[in-house]
Amino acid sequence: MTRLALLGGQPLLTPAERPVWPHITEKDIEAVTALLRRGEISYNGSEGEVRALEDGYRQRLGVVHALAVNSGTSALHSAFFGLDLRPGDEVIAPAYTFLATAMPVFACNGVPVLADVDPDTGILDPDGLAAHLTPRTRAVVVTHLMGFPADMERITDFACEHGLAVVEDCSQAHGAACSGRPVGRHGDVAAFSLQAKKQVTAGEGGILVTDDRRIYERAVLLGHCLDRGEEDVTSEEYGGYGRTGFGLNYRIHPVGSALARGALSRLDTVLEGREKNCDRLGAPLRDIPGITPPVRQAHVDRVAHYVSYQPLYAAEELGGLPIDVFTAAARAEGVPLTRPTSPPLHREAAFRSASWHPGTYHPGDSTYRRYRGDEFPGVDAYLSRVLRLPVYSEERGDLMDAWAEGIRKVVDNAGELHDRYAAGALTVQDPARTAQH
Structure with missing residues (x-):
């Protein structure tokens, strides 16, 4: 033997x-069945199961604003859009993460700038951030990889020193906490995924949370319109645009919201x-x-x-x-x-090819980073073991x-x-x- x-x-x-x-419980099935019997299969505003889910995240995290959307990727896109990135603005991102952590930066006409990770955890290394600072740097996005929180105290201290915004990608870390606070409460804005594998799942869905009213209103404008836009976009700067928004539909489905609300309670x-x-x-x-x-x-x-x-x-x-x-x-x-098996971002074609120009902004070689594939020893060390x-x-x-x-x-x-x-x-x-x- x-x-x-x-x-x-x-x-x-x-x-x-x-x-x-x-885990789908009988209570989940009853909640979904009740929605179907009432014919609640779409909302234009923050109401019903969507409102209840958003309230659940507001209360759990102690945040001012929560916005339910149709995916974690949409939540990240909304977060970057909320920062009001301008063409060529740079966002420092971990080289080892899921693609949705960084790719929406392109959709906002920004430039993801990849940084190395800690070789023991695979998480963004605060010691390496300074090397990537340029006059164009606007933000840092950090992933709480596999539910292990990043060192948010050091990252936010760095960001504060250099006038940068911080985006937390909490997609894999519902319920995690560090330095005395839950993840999602350390940066300027955070995104959670509600995809089927996540600790809280809607099947597909996402949540954006922030205390910043301007970020929140811009996030609403990106993916919502009609009732939700008119209800929540009320500032002097954006108040006239709530009805149309930007014409995108990032609304979460009521059925998914009911599933996620049950999962959040467990x-x-x-x-x-x-x-x-x-x-x-x-x-x-x-x-x-x-x-x-x-x-x-x-x-x-x-x-x-x-x-x-x-x-x-x-x-x-x-x-x-x-x-x-x-x-x-x-x-x-x-x-x-x-x-x-998922390769790090610097080995993906989007970060290596000289011919690929994402989005409407076509940065020159001086800003749009292209990588050889061997620039990040921390990533290599982590993935090797x-x-x-x-x-x-x-x-x-x-x-x-x-x-x-x-x-x-x-x-x-x-x-x-x-x-x-x-x-x-x-x-x-x-x-x-x-x-x-």
Whole structure:
């Protein structure tokens, strides 16, 4: 039983069922059914389930304004539009994040300027921000990656010193907190995604939150009109434009709002379950060579584990055993270990091609950044050793213990595994991976 399955032995575990998500309750079904029976399938203003969802975020976060929209991407677009970016304005963004963190900057005729991340967390590194400052820099956008909060105190201090706005991309971090406050309360404006994988889900949807009235009115103008525009756009600067807005429709669906409102009411229970599982798995991993739990930095008050638990691999502790060989061996034992597949932004064509000019603003080479693909050592270091395991919301201590034992079995046999691979007696194809943004 000690021989690795990858080398002809018996697997230690029977692969477990994947986590069931989202959790749709009978109460959710009743709320949706009631909407359908009343014929409430669209709103022009902030009313009904949409108003209730927005109120839920206002109350939970203690913000002045909340705006429900049809996706997290729309929430980010609305946030950047709310900042009133002008052609050529630059927004510093993490090089490793989901594309929607940065791409809407192009739609606002701005220029995303990519910055490196912390090699231990994959999150925007405050120490690297100053290197990207230019006279055109207007804002910083930061992602709370996989539910781990960025160091918002240092980032906002930097932004304040240089007169920059801060956008928080909280899409993967509902319920997370740092430096004494929930994420979404540290910057000038924040965006949450309500996509199906998120901790709070509408199927598709998003929430923008801010205390800044001007940002809020501009966000409403971008994606709303008619009743909502006339109700909420009342300032002397924009009050005459509420009825038409900018002609876009970013409204969230009432059915999605009802689902998200139910999920928001259960958020703390979900996060507590995920935290118990991750703590249960992390405890034995601290004593197993070659793999360590995700780094939880001092500023983090609460992690809102997203779809993956992400330990870090240390090949040097296992004689240089390649990470893909380690991953394949663990999977053969029944441990569903994967690696990220989504490439960092600086390796995407939009940030490398000289011929692609997004939006209506066509910046010259001096402002529109193009990258070779090797500029960010923090990104490379992080991606070279980060692993992923599924996150369960219901308590699964037995499964966490089993995964730890499967990983320990691979580590105990790492010498033989390394020798067989080095001798060419073992071929490992690219292991099954999962894109989990």
